Amino acid sequence: MTLMTFMGEQRSEIIKALTQHIHLVVFSVLLGILISIPAGIFLSRHKAFAAPVLAAVGVIQTIPGLVMLGLALILLGTGTQTALAVLAVYSILPILRNTYTGITEVDSGILEAGRGIGMTRRQMLFNVQLPLATTSIVSGIRISTVYIVSWATLAGLIGAGGLGDLIWTGLATYNTNYILAGALPSAVLAFLFSGVIGLFERLLTPRGLKGGRA
Amino acid sequence: MITFKNVSKSYGSKKILKDLTFSIRAGEFVVLIGPSGCGKTTTLKTINRLIEPDSGEISIDGMNIRSRNPVELRRSIGYVIQQIGLFPNMTVEQNIAVVPKLLKTSKEQWKQIVQEMLELVGMPYEENAHKYPSELSGGQQQRIGVLRALAASPPIVLMDEPFGALDPITRDSLQDEVKKLQKRLKKTIGFVTHDMEEALRLADTIVFMNEGEIVQMASPEEMLRNPASDLIRDFMGRHTNPHSEQPELFAEDLMRTRVLKVPYSLHTLECVDRMNRREVNSVIVLNEDDTFMGTVTLDTVRERGKAGREIGELVGNDVPAIDRRMPAQEAFDLLLSSTANYLVVLNTDQTVAGIVTKTSMAKAMGEALWGAVLS
Amino acid sequence: MSVLLPLIGEHLLIVLIATAVAVILGLVLGVTAYWLRPAASIIIWFAEALQTIPSLALLALLMIIFGLGNTTIIVGLVLYALLPIVRNTHTGLSTVSPAIRDAARGMGMSRLQRLLKVELPLAFPLVFSGIKISVVNSLSIAVMGVLIGAGGLGYPIYRGIQTQNFAGIMRGAIPVMLMAILFDIVMSNIEKRLVKRAK
Incomplete structure (x- = not known):
């Protein structure tokens, strides 16, 4: 059976898996953003915490995805919520780190000038530091999202569905069509997410930072 | 207040x-x-x-x-x-x-x-x-x-x-x-x-x-x-005290330090290119150890230069080289009597410190006499 | 422990072979990108694209070509490891100061001599940092090898998941993480020394 006819036959199953996959990615990354951006802002204002927290989150990042899912499976049981929790945890590091460095890398001369002309810390944060950190933050979100599209293929393992399910079935039954039907859309999905967020990255970069003379 | x-x-x-x-x-x-x-x-x-x-x-x-x-x-x-x-x-x-x-x-x-x-x-x-x-x-x-x-x-x-x-x-x-x-x-x-x-x-x-x-x-x-x-x-x-005793000046006080220096191994064409870019018609050539070798003018390169050869081959020594501690007055006399329109000032280790031109000399002497212009 | 040791060895061996291949390939691609400026964006785009493909998808696709076993995971790891090495090689070479590059040219060095004697040594700290990133990532990704019939520490982890055995998972996971952290620390130290020496 050719891939095309296979995909035609299994259309509804593939679309279902794809929808599940997108859900997993979008919600876990949103959750990750909700946690990491405020946390990054907090760390930038309490720098004593920054090194230990970033190191700890870094260690979590070295836990292989399979291990993380396995542990979550035992601790939290099967299902979509478990997968979301694990994926959200994975999405934290790049966004957190980029938020923190984006804010703290703002040139000290700019900070001194801001303070010297009477901006409060909050005004500095919202009018200067966060706008200047936007590119870095969005880039962190892009990196996270690409990771999460990848890790979400493992979610099938704990019964959360997604395109991984198809690859899984393919691997178990040595069925090339199933493998391709899961692998190709997941790769395309990763490219799409990366491309679209990359576009946002460019759009959101403050014009004054784009370099080059007008 | x-x-x-x-x-x-x-x-x-x-x-x-x-x-x-x-x-x-x-x-x-x-x-x-x-x-x-x-x-x-x-x-x-x-x-x-x-x-x-x-x-x-x-x-x-x-x-x-x-x-x-x-x-x-x-x-x-x-x-x-x-x-x-x-x-x-x-x-x-x-x-x-x-x-x-x-x-x-x-x-x-x-x-x-x-x-x-x-x-x-x-x-x-x-x-x-x-x-x-x-x-x-x-x-x-x-x-x-x-x-x-x-x-x-x-x-x-x-x-x-x-x-x-x-x-x-x-x-x-x-x-x-x-x-x-x-x-x-x-x-x-x-x-x-x-x-x-x-x-x-x-x-x-x-x-x-x-x-x-x-x-x-x-x-x-x-x-x-x-x-x-x-x-x-x-x-x-x-x-301070511009009217008290004459300040003691040396060649080093008269020179300017931003000058075009090239290694002797530089190709003639590139050398000409650099001279054109800096809008100068003469260049100081250095030995391998950065010591002073001699000078080359744009005219010499035009007359005798061949593409692809090293600039070191064209070096002449018609520009006088002096020590940076030479008293200013001697340097002044030398510059006026020389056919070259500048002097090369050397450090004690024979590296190039700068050059004295008529302009740089006039500027230094003006400053010594009247102090920097305060307007 | 006696059961684990061979698995640790196999895991390391898989990662080291993959890294060695990736370093050679990465250097070649990085230098090509540096020498052929028009090719640079294509090469780096290609390496980025490889890394964007979800790992399970890439491994499954490779399995169709290479079959079950260690070869597939090694190929997969190589493809994943390329990006940091290629990118850092290219960046390292491109940021050698023009003055040094000119000096080397002025001394009459050929392009290859300049690369081997001047540019690559100067770029090496950054290249090394790329290799470090690759090794640490590979140690973690190699766990997935078990899904395509390869050996290494993925096996006890997968068994643990199937039998819902917490301790079982940890037996495989802890050596993986320890190795990742250890390599990161040791290679970061070497990297720091390299950078210091380059100054």
């Missing part, structure tokens, strides 16, 4: 400011100067409470600044720093309008302010208001930095080595502009520099500091005439 009363500040065991007492009159241009680490910048930053003294009292128009909210205090005092610190995510207009906006000025009002400000420094609104800092030259950026400090019409402006990072020509014109603005707008200015020429040029009063103390506080003329210590005399360097 700004008054310092017994102001002290230490970091750990190091005393940065020692019991400072002095005052700055309204409308006065006061320049704080001294060797690095003397406390001049710290003194400046205590005025807008970026640094809090350990003891003593600073008041503005009789009111202790401790009793004021630091953020509001700073909005009433302009602040310009060496790193400029324009907000790169904001346009020129937004940068200038930052403080007026913080002070909740209406949109028409701050637009008006931006227009007036840009006019002050001769940067047309239409052309500049919507540019970003990255699209401006360093000098233009610092102009905007100054305008940002002036925008909310603060009676006091603090400037921390504002022109330190600019090239000499830009620095000159910005000094002029700032002096003019100060006179016109009647601002009280506190200005930190380590450049005596800048201090002499701008100040109504110079405050010379060393190790956290004021060594002398005087007008530029008074300081030139009666420097209170040897350190100040050193700082003044050639500006």
Whole structure:
């Protein structure tokens, strides 16, 4: 059976898996953003915490995805919520780190000038530091999202569905069509997410930072 | 009026400011100067409470600044720093309008302010208001930095080595502009520099500091005439006592140091290219160990040069080379009698220190005679 | 432990072989990108694209070609490891100061001599940092090898998941993480020394 006819036959199953996959990615990354951006802002204002927290989150990042899912499976049981929790945890590091460095890398001369002309810390944060950190933050979100599209293929393992399910079935039954039907859309999905967020990255970069003379 | 009363500040065991007492009159241009680490910048930053003294009292128009909210205090005092610190995510207009906006000025009002400000420094609104800092030259950026400090019409402006990072020509014109603005707008200015020429040029009063103390506080003329210590005399360097004994000058005092030097192995064509780019018609050629080999003129290359050959092959020695400690008068005579129109000045290790041309010599002698032009 | 040791060895061996291949391939691609400027964006785009493909998808696709076993995971790891090495090689070479490059040219060095004697040594600290990133990532990704019939520490982990055995998972996971952290620390230290020496 050719891939095309296979995909035609299994259309509804593939679309279902794809929808599940997108859900997993979008919600876990949103959750990750909700946690990491405020946390990054907090760390930038309490720098004593920054090194230990970033190191700890870094260690979590070295836990292989399979291990993380396995542990979550035992601790939290099967299902979509478990997968979301694990994926959200994975999405934290790049966004957190980029938020923190984006804010703290703002040139000290700019900070001194801001303070010297009477901006409060909050005004500095919202009018200067966060706008200047936007590119870095969005880039962190892009990196996270690409990771999460990848890790979400493992979610099938704990019964959360997604395109991984198809690859899984393919691997178990040595069925090339199933493998391709899961692998190709997941790769395309990763490219799409990366491309679209990359576009946002460019759009959101403050014009004054784009370099080059007008 | 700004008054310092017994102001002290230490970091750990190091005393940065020692019991400072002095005052700055309204409308006065006061320049704080001294060797690095003397406390001049710290003194400046205590005025807008970026640094809090350990003891003593600073008041503005009789009111202790401790009793004021630091953020509001700073909005009433302009602040310009060496790193400029324009907000790169904001346009020129937004940068200038930052403080007026913080002070909740209406949109028409701050637009008006931006227009007036840009006019002050001769940067047309239409052309500049919507540019970003990255699209401006360093000098233009610092102009905007100054305008940002002036925008909310603060009676006091603090400037921390504002022109330190600019090239000499830009620095000159910005000094002029700032002096003019100060006179016109009647601002009280506190200005930190380590450049005596800048201090002499701008100040109504110079405050010379060393190790956290004021060594002398005087007008530029008074300081030139009666420097209170040897350190100040050193700082003044050639500006002091232009009428006393003849200064002793050497070849090194006459030379300029920015000259085109090339290794002997450079290809002739590339050499010509560099000469063209620097608009010079003669070049100094160096041996492998950077010592002086000789000179080559553009004409020689044109006559005898072959593409692909090394420039070292064309070197001549018709330009005299002299030691940097040769007395100025000898160098002067040599230059006038030589057919070459410059002299090469060598360090003791035979590397090239610079060249003496008629122009560089005239400039050095003028400075020695009359001091740097103070205008 | 006696059961684990061979698995640790196999895991390391897989990662080291993959890294060695990736370093050679990465250097070649990085240098090509540096020498052929028009090719640079294509090469780096290609390496980025490889890393964007979800790992399970890439491994499954490779399995179709290479079958079950260690070869597939090694190929997969190589493809994943390329990006940091290629990118850092290219950046390292491109940021050698023009003055040094000119000096080397002025001394009459050929392009290859310049590369081997001047540019690559100067770029090496950055290249090494790319290799470090690759090794640490590979140690973690190699766990997935078990899904395509390869050996290594993925096996006890997968068994643990299937039998819902917490301790079982940890037996495989802890050595993986310890190795990742250890390599990161040791290689970061070497990297710091390299950078210091380059100054």
